Amino acid sequence: MSSLVLADTLSNGTTNDADQVMADLNGIVSYINNDTIRTDGANAMTAALSLVGTDPTTSAHAVNKGYMDSAYVYAHGGTSQAFTSGAAKTLVYATETYDYVNGAADTSGSAYNAGTGVFTAPKTGVYGVSFGISMDPSNTYSYQLQVVADGVTYTGPRIVPSAAYTGGTGNCVLAWSIDVHCTASATIAPQVVVAHTGSESLGTNISICWRHA
Numbered sequence: 001m002s003s004l005v006l007a008d009t010l011s012n013g014t015t016n017d018a019d020q021v022m023a024d025l026n027g028i029v030s031y032i033n034n035d036t037i038r039t040d041g042a043n044a045m046t047a048a049l050s051l052v053g054t055d056p057t058t059s060a061h062a063v064n065k066g067y068m069d070s071a072y073v074y075a076h077g078g079t080s081q082a083f084t085s086g087a088a089k090t091l092v093y094a095t096e097t098y099d100y101v102n103g104a105a106d107t108s109g110s111a112y113n114a115g116t117g118v119f120t121a122p123k124t125g126v127y128g129v130s131f132g133i134s135m136d137p138s139n140t141y142s143y144q145l146q147v148v149a150d151g152v153t154y155t156g157p158r159i160v161p162s163a164a165y166t167g168g169t170g171n172c173v174l175a176w177s178i179d180v181h182c183t184a185s186a187t188i189a190p191q192v193v194v195a196h197t198g199s200e201s202l203g204t205n206i207s208i209c210w211r212h213a
């Protein structure tokens with residue numbers, strides 16, 4: 001990304017306030033260069049002067065760098081896992097579709113590890129976690145979702161498929177969405193507690209994204 005640079009220096013006139021004005025201008029330049037970026041990676045001041053229309057997805061619009069430098073992941077599908085009754089198990093989704101870090105596609109697993117189902121936060125902030133599982137509606141044992149984020153366990157919804165999903169067709173789906181705080185390099189793990197022992201494939205989809213500092 002190119003940076004904005006002031007080409008001229010102000011000189012003091014009769015009011016002797018050029019130093020303060022110059023400091024203010026440099027502060028503005030610093031903010032633009034450090035905290036904003038065009039969605040196409042070009043200079044932010046140029047973007048501010050060339051906005052076209054109101055569509056924020058166009059390349060000319062400047063956005064806060066915090067959103068460009070954060071992470072977004074999406075995975076889906078189920079992976080067969082062995083469950084122990086009453087024990088929490090981190091959900092593993094079969095296919096990772098998106099893994100964006102620093103505004104670019106990242107398939108190296110630096111944010112989301114598709115093999116373990118664990119997300120590592122690239123920066124401190126509040127993250128939105130949304131995920132779901134799919135179950136046989138005839139099951140008489142319970143499933144409970146939870147999230148472990150930065151060492152804190154957030155307890156989510158619980159369902160007994162046979163009691164909650166009567167008269168329908170297809171599988172029963174349990175979904176949950178929660179915002180959690182996570183420090184840089186700490187982890188977020190979506191989990192399920194199943195009231196039976198055995199192997200099954202539960203995953204439907206998961207998305208994790210940085211919301212704000």
